[in-house]
Amino acid sequence: METFSSIECFVRSAEVGSFAEAARRLSLTPAAVGKSVAKLEARLGVRLFQRSTRSLTLTEAGHLFLGEVSASLLTIQNAVANLASAEGRPAGTLKVSMGTVFGRLYIVPLLGEFLRRFPAINPDWHFDNRQVDLIAQGFDAAIGGGFELPQGVVARKLTPAHRVLVASVDYLAEREAIVEPDDLKHHDGILIRSPQTGRVRSWQLTSRARQHSPLTLKARMTMSDSEAACATAVQGLGIALVSMPFAVGYLEAGTLQRVLPEWYVDDGNISIYYAEHKLLPGKTRAFVDFIIEQFAERGLGRRFSAV
Structure with a gap:
């Protein structure tokens, strides 16, 4: 020993x-x-x-x-x-990293059901929009999108990571009509600044017919958070490019509308990440399987798809 x-x-x-x-x-x-x-x-x-x-x-x-x-x-x-699991059931501290707003909106509401099924697991959840080193930092799993996949880590897809253009009804009523991507250059943009790099990325729009066009919005302001960008767009201050998981609530409530609804940005997938090894801890396996099951049962993959 x-x-x-x-x-x-x-x-x-x-x-x-x-x-x-x-x-x-x-x-x-x-x-x-x-x-x-x-x-x-x-x-x-x-x-x-x-x-x-x-x-x-x-x-x-x-x-x-x-x-x-x-x-x-x-x-x-x-x-x-x-x-060491309690009576053969998954047990122990479950250390998970997830995006701050995404975790609060879509993962935290699942916690009650998860603990009813696995009462011997103790969640230790960290809310951060930056990629973590699962192995070096001792995390059992992480949920997010756009992460590099280091050696020894596997990813299971939860949903597409699509971004869409949104604006308020008032903004669209008071501005020039937007018929094609090139029309965006005449409009104020609420753009997302990467919290990791501090840069505003150059995005490429993709149509449902698989055509491509650069995003030409003028940068009226920048935000580092899609939820904040949505709240800003509701005030009629411009067109925001935001992740679907954050936009969907506003779209369903009618406080925002999609701009160029045939077009979107394909930013890969939102996935659940965990270390790859033959004997996965019971607590980690239980969590991974539960999250994949819940995303499927709740139709979140379809709900977050811009297509």
């Missing part, structure tokens, strides 16, 4: 490049983590890390050893977690 603990300290330190950060995630002291790794090095007879006051880097032997043990460590941990 002592060797297993030392290997866990080594793997976590290698993932984050710091004994201090590894100690924080393992609920140990940095000195305890460093001592544990040193014992492992002594037992193996090789140096696994090059240490300095500012950095912790793997040696060649450390790289080789990490490749050999990291997947096996995860499998063992998941096996222990599954055996």
Whole structure:
């Protein structure tokens, strides 16, 4: 068991490049983590890390050893977690990352039913619009769109990630008619600034007939959130390009209308992400299957499609 603990300290330190950060995630002291790794090095007879006051880097032997043990460590941990489940049912803390507004609108309302089915699971949900490192940051799953898929992580599609043009009835009544994409250049745009890069992306519109056209809206203002852009468009201040999950409530209520309803932006998919390994923890499997089931039963894929 002592060797297993030392290997866990080594793997976590290698993932984050710091004994201090590894100690924080393992609920140990940095000195305890460093001592544990040193014992492992002594037992193996090789140096696994090059240490300095500012950095912790793997040696060649450390790289080789990490490749050999990291997947096996995860499998063992998941096996222990599954055996420790309450009376064979999924149990434990479920750490999930999701977009702030999307999570509040569409995932939080599912929590009651999820806990009725799996009362031994304790949700630890983090609301953030940035991509997280599932493995290094210890997340069981994440929900979002437009994420890069790192090695060791798989994605299950929940719904298309379509963006649509919306405006208020008053705005459209007072401005020139919009018949084709090129007409947009005469209109005020409420554009979305990426919270990650701070940039306003150049979008390409796609028609249901699979034609393409650049988005030529004038940037009257920028927002970093689709929900805020919708609330701004309701005031008649311009045309917003927003994600369907945020626009659909306004469209169904009639406070916003689609502009050029035959056109939309295809931004990939909204998916649920989790680490790929043979023995998925029961709590993670239960959550992934539940979310996919609920999105299908509630027709959210169809509701969020702009086509």
